[in-house]
Amino acid sequence: MNQYHKSVLLREVIDILEPKPDKLYIDATIGGGGHSFEILKHGGKVLGIDRDPESLKHIKNQFNFGKDLILVQSNFNRIGSIARSYGYNSVDGIIFDLGVSSHQLETAQRGFSFNMSGPLDMRMDPALAVKAADIINNFDQRRLNEIFKNFAQEKFSWTIANAISSARQIKPIKTTIELAQIVKDAKVRARNKTFEAKKRRYHAQGGDLHPATKVFQALRIVVNSELLNLEEALPQTIDLLKINGRLLVISFHSLEDGIVKRFFKKEKRLKILTQKPIRASVREVRENPRARSARLRAAEKI
Numbered sequence: 001m002n003q004y005h006k007s008v009l010l011r012e013v014i015d016i017l018e019p020k021p022d023k024l025y026i027d028a029t030i031g032g033g034g035h036s037f038e039i040l041k042h043g044g045k046v047l048g049i050d051r052d053p054e055s056l057k058h059i060k061n062q063f064n065f066g067k068d069l070i071l072v073q074s075n076f077n078r079i080g081s082i083a084r085s086y087g088y089n090s091v092d093g094i095i096f097d098l099g100v101s102s103h104q105l106e107t108a109q110r111g112f113s114f115n116m117s118g119p120l121d122m123r124m125d126p127a128l129a130v131k132a133a134d135i136i137n138n139f140d141q142r143r144l145n146e147i148f149k150n151f152a153q154e155k156f157s158w159t160i161a162n163a164i165s166s167a168r169q170i171k172p173i174k175t176t177i178e179l180a181q182i183v184k185d186a187k188v189r190a191r192n193k194t195f196e197a198k199k200r201r202y203h204a205q206g207g208d209l210h211p212a213t214k215v216f217q218a219l220r221i222v223v224n225s226e227l228l229n230l231e232e233a234l235p236q237t238i239d240l241l242k243i244n245g246r247l248l249v250i251s252f253h254s255l256e257d258g259i260v261k262r263f264f265k266k267e268k269r270l271k272i273l274t275q276k277p278i279r280a281s282v283r284e285v286r287e288n289p290r291a292r293s294a295r296l297r298a299a300e301k302i
Contacts, residue, residue, distance in 0.1 A: 006032075006034065006102060006288050006290075007031070007032065007034025007035050007097065008097070008099065008250060008280060008284070008288065008290070008291040008294040009250060009278065009280055009284070009291070009294055009296050010034055010035065010038060012278050012296055013035055013038075013095060013248055013250075013296065014035075014038050014039070014042070016246060016248060016273065016296075016298045017039065017092075017093045017095070017246055017248065018246075019038070019039040019042040019043070019044040019092075019093070020042065020043065020044065020092075021042070021043030021044070022043065022044070022045065023043075023044050023045070023091075023092040023093075024044070024045050024047070024088055024090070024091040024092055025039050025044050025045065025046050025047070025091060025092060025093045025094070025095070026046070026047045026048075026049070026079065026083060026088055026091055026093070026094045026095070026240065027039070027046055027047070027048045027049065027095050027097075028049050028076040028079055028094060028095065028096045028233065029049070029050060029076060029095075029096055029097045029098060030046075030048030030049060030050045030055060030056075030059065030071070031050060031052075031055050031097060031099075031101045032055065032058065032059075032101055032102070032103065033048070033055075033058070033059045033062065033063060035095055035097060036048050036059075036069065037063065039093075040063070040065050040068055040069060044068075044092075045067075045068045045069070046065075046068065046069050046070070047070045047072065047082070047083060047086055047088045047091075048069060048070065048071050048072070049071075049072050049073075049074055049076050049079065049082060050071075050072075050073060050074075051073065051074065051075055051076075051124040051125040051224075052073075052101075052104065052124050052125065053073055053125075053126070054103065054107075055101065055103070056071050056073055058103070059071060070086055070088075072086070073125075075125070075229060076096065076229060076233045077228075077229040077232040077233045079094075079233050079236050079237065079240070080236035080239065080240065083240050088240070089239075089240060090240070090241075090242050091240055091241060091242065091245060092241075092242055092244075092245050092246070093241075093245055093246045093247070093248070094237050094240065094241065094245070094246075094247050094248070095247075095248045095249075095250075096230075096233070096248070096249045096250065097250045098226070098230070098249070098250060098251050098252060098256050099250065099252045099290070099294065100112055100220070102290070104124075108176075109121070110122070110123075111131070111132060111176055112176075112216070112220065113176060113216075114176055114177070114179070114180035114210055114212045114213070114216055115210070116176070116177075117175050117176060117177040118175060118176050119131075119133065119174065119175060119176075120132040120133035120136060120173065120174060120175060120176060120179060120219075121133070122216075122219055122220045122223045122224070123223055123224065124224045125224075128223065128224070130223060131223065132219045132220070132223050133172075133173070133174060135147070135219060135222060135223070136164060136168070136173050136179060136219070137168050137172050137173055140165075141161045141162060141164075141165040142161075144157075144160075144161035144164060144165070145157045145158045145161040147218050147219070147222055148160055148161060148214065148215055148218050150218075151217070151218035151221045151222060151227075151255065152214035152215065152217050152218035152221075152253075153214070153254070154214040154215060154218065156186065156187055156190050159186050159187070159189070159190045160182075160183050160186045160187070160215060162186075163182050163183070163185065163186035163189075164179075164182055164183075167182050176216075179212065179215070179216075180210070180211075180212040180216075183211055183212040183215050184210075184211040184212060187211045188211075217253060221255070226256070227255055227256065227259060230256060230259050230260075231259055234249075234259070234260070234263045235263075235267075238267060238269055238270070238301065241301040242301065243301055243302065244300060244301065244302075245300070245301045246273070246298060246299070246300050246301075247270070247298065247299050247300075247301070248296060248297070248298045249296070249297050249298075250294050250295065250296050251277075251294075251295050251297075252293045252294055252295070253293065257277065257295050257297070260297050261297065264297060264299045267299075269301055269302060270299040270300065270301060270302065271299060271300045271301075271302045272297075272298075272299050273298040273299055273300055274296065274297050274298045274299075277295035277296055277297050278295070278296040278297075278298075279294065279295060279296075280292060280294050
């Protein structure tokens with residue numbers, strides 16, 4: 001299980017959910033199954049949803065919980081209809097882990113990582129029509145700039161968009177490594193001293209900030225409509241939760257976290273349990289560097 005994906009903030013999630021025998025839980029992004037596995041070990045029953053068929057295949061091969069675990073390949077923006085169709089219309093807890101799985105990042109063919117050469121894909125669900133390559137090679141410079149600026153707060157969005165526009169006139173940009181190099185070169189030309197300072201701080205914390213990190217993040221968000229899906233899914237969870245049922249969301253960047261924070265504040269039927277997001281411990285970040293940006297927010301239905 002850990003080789004496929006190591007779930008972040010696992011102890012904190014279980015402490016807040018307090019799973020009990022025969023209680024019902026929805027894992028809206030089951031991924032490698034880490035959070036669900038712990039719920040099941042406590043005797044809970046889980047409806048697991050994921051867009052990625054590889055994730056569900058992995059879980060089926062690893063776990064055997066019979067009727068206690070139901071798996072559905074779908075987008076979590078349909079959580080309401082999915083839950084009701086399987087009898088999970090009154091549940092004790094719902095969790096969203098919005099991160100990319102280790103398996104997705106480490107599988108070159110999925111195109112999520114700038115650290116290995118693969119096609120510019122980035123689709124969570126392989127059935128989606130638009131790939132990252134379609135955006136990079138077909139969107140005009142203005143739209144690329146908007147994507148990098150709005151979905152990743154990339155300071156050098158216009159410089160990068162211009163570099164991409166120039167490069168693709170020579171030949172199509174097909175691989176992750178090609179795109180990562182174009183972004184890196186554009187930032188070097190812009191003499192991005194701010195980036196270099198951030199890079200030193202990230203290295204000191206045991207992490208690594210690549211020049212293309214934000215660009216890849218923005219592309220992934222757009223390809224998979226991640227923010228829109230989250231905004232559509234969160235309101236559906238309220239009617240699914242029992243009174244005192246708990247909603248947990250782990251996000252990995254400020255745009256996601258902002259959506260969750262605003263929803264928790266405006267939803268009158270929720271009591272916020274985490275006034276500030278819970279972050280991974282120093283030890284967890286040391287053992288799993290990808291946990292460093294994780295933020296857990298939780299609320300309880302009243």
